[in-house]
Each structure stands twice: as structure tokens, then as C-alpha cells.
Amino acid sequence: MIRLGSNSSTRAKILEAFNIEFVQNGGNFDEDSINTTNPKEFCFLATKGKFDELYSKFGVEEMPLLVADSVVTCQEKLLRKPKDYDDAKLMLELQSGNKTSVISCMIYKSKNLELIDISITTYDFMEFNKKDMEDYLNSKECFGKAGAIMVEGFCKPYIKSVKGLESTAMGLSIEKLIPFLNSNTFK
Numbered sequence: 136m137i138r139l140g141s142n143s144s145t146r147a148k149i150l151e152a153f154n155i156e157f158v159q160n161g162g163n164f165d166e167d168s169i170n171t172t173n174p175k176e177f178c179f180l181a182t183k184g185k186f187d188e189l190y191s192k193f194g195v196e197e198m199p200l201l202v203a204d205s206v207v208t209c210q211e212k213l214l215r216k217p218k219d220y221d222d223a224k225l226m227l228e229l230q231s232g233n234k235t236s237v238i239s240c241m242i243y244k245s246k247n248l249e250l251i252d253i254s255i256t257t258y259d260f261m262e263f264n265k266k267d268m269e270d271y272l273n274s275k276e277c278f279g280k281a282g283a284i285m286v287e288g289f290c291k292p293y294i295k296s297v298k299g300l301e302s303t304a305m306g307l308s309i310e311k312l313i314p315f316l317n318s319n320t321f322k
Contacts, residue, residue, distance in 0.1 A: 137243075137316070140189040140202035146307045153309055155316065158198070162188040166215070174208040174238050177215075179253060181206075182240040190244065199245035205306045207282025209235040214282035223272055223283040230284065231293075232262040237281065237304040243312060250315055254308040256299025258286065263293055281306075 139146060142161030150157050164184040171177050186202040193200060207214040209230045217223035236257040243250040267289070277283035284290050286304045302309045 137199045137201050138189075138193055138197075140185060140193075140200055141204075141306075143203075143306055145305050146203060149302060149305060149307045149309050153313065157201075160189065160193065162192070164188045172213050174206050174213045174236075175253060177213055178204055178206045178238045178240045182242055186242045186244075195244050195246055199243060201241065201243045201312070203239060203241040203307045205237055205239040205281045205304075207235060207237050207284060209233055209282070216279055216281055217277060217283045220272055223277045224268075226283040227263060227268055227272070227277070230260055230263075230282065231268070232260060234259050235282065235284065237284070237286070237299075239303045239306055239308055241307060241312065243315060248315060250312070252308055252311050254300065254303040254311065256297065256301065256303040258290070258297050258304070259295040260290065261293045261295050 136156045136158070139150060139157045139159045140162060147159055162185050166181050169177055169180045171180065182202055182204040185204060189202060190200055210233060212229065214226050217226055234257055236255050238253065238255050240253045271277060271289040276285055276288060286301060300308055300310055
């Protein structure tokens with residue numbers, strides 16, 4: 136059993152898909168307090184801020200703590216969660232026909248181990264169909280998603296090529312975490 140320090144339903148679904156037992160407790164870390172526009176640095180600082188908040192509240196004596204965060208970058212711009220329809224539309228227009236990277240950072244800490252990982256998955260997207268994009272925006276599925284993208288949904292038919300793990304793009308590089316969860320040495 137682990138504690139997932141995230142409010143993300145997608146991260147919860149990833150853990151469920153791999154039959155990992157968890158309780159979910161998100162925090163209240165203010166990402167707007169981070170003053171960098173460097174996507175990797177931002178992702179790490181957001182994850183570390185969330186981790187520090189939840190570690191001070193829960194510790195790891197009862198169960199290990201897993202915290203993760205993701206950002207998107209396209210044309211060297213940091214794309215966080217869209218604030219509104221227009222913000223999401225601008226993000227999707229920027230990514231349409233371009234290479235887009237999802238950066239995910241995770242921190243896992245148990246009594247015997249602290250694992251910090253930053254992974255990147257890069258997609259080369261075809262141009263998005265304007266009607267499909269409008270339908271996606273109107274569905275509101277893009278809200279709460281870094282860069283307004285959903286690689287397992289809207290973006291899937293537009294992927295020309297991918298380099299990296301889909302789980303990274305979904306917000307949690309589970310394939311990198313599992314070896315540590317399965318080893319009694321690291322619990």
C-alpha cells in the first residue's frame with residue numbers, strides 16, 4: 136500500500152491498472168509560487184513542493200509516499216494546465232503540427248529509499264482537425280491536463296511518432312517505479 140500524493144484521476148487509474156494498492160491524498164501546494172519558465176526545473180520544483188508539503192503531513196512511517204507532477208513544452212514554451220477555453224485553444228494550436236514534450240517528475244519515498252525521476256516523452260503531432268479540436272475543447276476534457284493535451288484520448292489519432300513512455304505523458308512513469316515497489320529491500 137502506498138500514498139498517492141496527487142489529486143489526479145489519471146495517476147490513480149495508472150496505479151489501478153497495475154494493481155497497486157494506494158490511498159489518495161492530494162495537497163495544496165501553490166504552483167504559482169514557482170518563478171521559473173524552464174519546463175524541467177518547473178516540473179521538479181512543483182513535484183518537490185508538493186512532496187515536502189505531504190511528507191511533513193504524512194511522513195512515510197505508515198506507508199510510502201508517491202508524488203508526481205507533469206508539464207508540457209512546445210517550441211520552448213512552458214505549458215501548464217489551461218486557465219480557460221482560450222488558454223487551452225492557444226496551447227492546442229501551438230502543438231498542432233509540432234513536436235510536443237511531456238515532462239513528468241515523480242518522488243517516491245519509503246523508509247529505506249528515496250527515488251527521484253524526471254522523464255520526458257516527445258510526440259510529433261500532425262495538424263489537429265479544427266472541428267475535432269473544437270469538440271475536444273467544448274467537452275472540457277482538456278481542463279486539468281498539462282498543456283491541455285490528452286495523449287490517450289484526443290491527441291492519439293494525431294500522433295506521427297513518439298519517443299518515450301505513454302505513462303510518462305499521462306503523468307506517472309509507472310514502468311520506472313514498479314521495480315522499486317516489487318522489491319522488499321526498498322519498502
